[in-house]
Amino acid sequence: MNKQADPFLVAESNKSAGPIAWAEVGRSHPHESAILHVLGEATYTDDLPELHGTLHAALGLSQKAHARIVSINFDAVKAAPGVISIYTASDFPGTNDCGPIIHDDPILADGIVEYVGQPIFIVVAESHDLARRAVRKVEIVYEELPAILTPVEARAAQSFVLPPMSLKRGDAQQALQNAPHRVTGKLHVGGQEQFYLEGQISYAIPTESKGIHVYCSTQHPSEMQHVIAHALDIHSHNVQVECRRMGGGFGGKESQSALWAAAASLAATNLRRPVKLRADRDDDMMVTGKRHEFYYEYEVGYDDQGLILGAKVEMVSRAGFSADLSGPVATRAVCHFDNAYYLSDVDIKAMCGKTNTQSNTAFRGFGGPQGAIAIEYIVDEIARNLGKDALDVRKLNFYGRNDTEGRNITQYGQKVADNVIHELAAELEQSSDYRKRRAEITAFNAVSPVLKKGLAFTPHKFGIAFNVTHLNQAGALVHVYVDGSVLVNHGGTEMGQGINTKVAQVVAHELGVSLGTVRVTATDTSKIANTSATAASTGADLNGKAAQDAARQVRERLAEFAAKTYGGIAADVQFYAQQVQVNGQSIPFADLVGKAYLARVQLWSDGFYATPHLHWDSKTMTGSPFSYYAYGAAVSEVIVDTLTGEWRLLRADALYDAGNSLNPAIDIGQVEGAFIQGMGWLTTEELWWNKAGKLMTHAPSTYKIPAISDCPEDFRVKLFKNRNVADSIHRSKAVGEPPLLLPFSVFFAIRDAIASVADYKKNPPLQAPATGEAILKAVEAISAG
Incomplete structure (x- = not known):
């Protein structure tokens, strides 16, 4: 320039x-809308003045995880007060599909239902309340079919929504055989509900010449336009999609707002009246997909100092019943398994398990957190096996600073040309008083039999760009x-x-x-x-x-x-x-x-x-898919009650590389928000399906997101002084997703506190989310010997 x-x-x-x-x-x-937010004057889709004649829609949902629909009786629905019309899959003049990549995701189920909560029909009534009451009066006869509910079951049944992925570099098996030490294990990391404050909503208004104007809470107006056009069998120029603002998205409104937009548009087009479809919180959580749950099996070889020599990992995600964005999520998980570490010999496999649950989708980090947490778990185990501080093992495995070290090429072939993790980690190590606090915590735990403190330092390296080149x-x-x-x-x-x-x-x-x-x-x-x-x-x-x-x-x-x-x-x-x-x-x-x-x-x-200089070969899983990397690190200190499983975050220090920040205040706010949201994913937010395949955690009463009381009293967030090597806008760096990896430090601080029960000589089998129950199980496991 x-x-x-x-x-x-x-x-x-x-x-x-x-x-x-x-x-x-x-x-x-x-923030440009800050005053409007405070005054309650910022308008969201549901705040728009309703046009005269506006009707309201609700979705009729499946009560079975996997079944054939034998018959549907709508008589009681039609007789319900205020009901105007009912629509099913056969009423779409075009394509009954809202799959963003693969066309395997019907807007409305047609003959077969594949998860509890799948929309089957639309009821349009004079009010939101009347529509919701009417859908519950339907009588459906099902013929139940076998259901697969977990990623482990999906792998055993070879049930996948996409072909398995594989990325290899070097000879991982030979490296493992030659390594002085090996660690093997399994890890389960749960999913996460986006829990945006504003639920899914679309307000469709028919216009002249077969046109439709849709106000939609969506992260992807163009995709909504395409889905609506295909569903109604009209040209895209007949569809106008508008979004002034969303009350949160976090990925949950990237592809999955399409179902709501298409359903509202179908009703509005047929009735020639405005139709609003607003999801109740329970229905929203029952219908929509979440962050992908992952299950891992790993084997890693390392030397006496903790340097990783070879790694094999197999990851299986809970994709749900359709592909949605599971392919790109798995790809990013594979590309972020290295996190901030150079891995010379790797064998990485990723599978997208087809399950009879909600079709999982984008969530802040988009597979990156799921890929990176696996290697962090492994490094944590290596350090404890060697009796070393985990930070020292992490620093030993960092990507090299320059070409001469020969440690700056990722497993997918991209050169890490902007590495600042060494400098950033050194700054945070000093500013957080990591070494001093480590000694103080070890001394505290030696004399405290019940309350145990933990400390952890975790880094991240996060690639910025869409996996699919043309989207950039x-x-x-x-x-x-x-x-x-x-x-x-x-x-x-x-x-x-x-x-x-x-x-x-x-x-x-x-x-x-x-x-x-x-x-x-x-x-x-x-x-x-x-x-x-x-x-x-x-x-x-x-x-x-x-x-x-x-x-x-x-x-x-x-x-x-x-x-x-x-x-x-x-x-x-x-x-x-x-x-x-x-x-x-x-x-x-x-x-x-x-x-x-x-x-x-x-x-x-x-x-x-x-964005220039991007290329990716999906067959070989090699190329340069990212414009640049954003780096960061965090130190967290926790205290755990080993008798109850309760814990508290005492202090968190985070240092994030935003390049030449466009707006430091907004960027710091994003880091703080991402930290707390990621902490929720790894500690309190547990998704649970019963044996019949019904999601039981589908409301604030049963699903625990972090509250203000969960935030640490001592929360120190700073931006690392840097200038993007890439020609980004004013040499800034992205700050939306990468800082969600910073609260890895919370999870590993909890694990560190549990490990002190056995004098740091055993690796606690702690799984995520680290709920009170999970913490107690891990304490019992290492206490039992």
């Missing part, structure tokens, strides 16, 4: 031009109005993470105006077409670059006009602090814009960005 492409760099290179401190990126601006693209529109105000539209969706704030900062910075001058409008498929999902931590990277491209074009036109009007050279014109510096004169930005309009200068532009 040349200096003319960044007004801040221009000012920096020419101090006489003006204050070099001016910038709108890199500053801690509040984005578009944007920038409009400058005659009063100097700026309107931006881009393909990303706002789910609370601050993407609109960051994109507005980028545009304001590019045009040299204040952030208050820029407004970002709702994501809309009629404005930006063919967008990618706001996922994979790429939202600000992709859409920020696209918006920057659009703003740059407008700025360059204004610079040319200014030079023609006031003299000088366009390349020397500078934009900052609401002023335009041209040929020794300072012109208010709004004044220049007004004059440019009269001179018929185009004051709007589209922008586009495609």
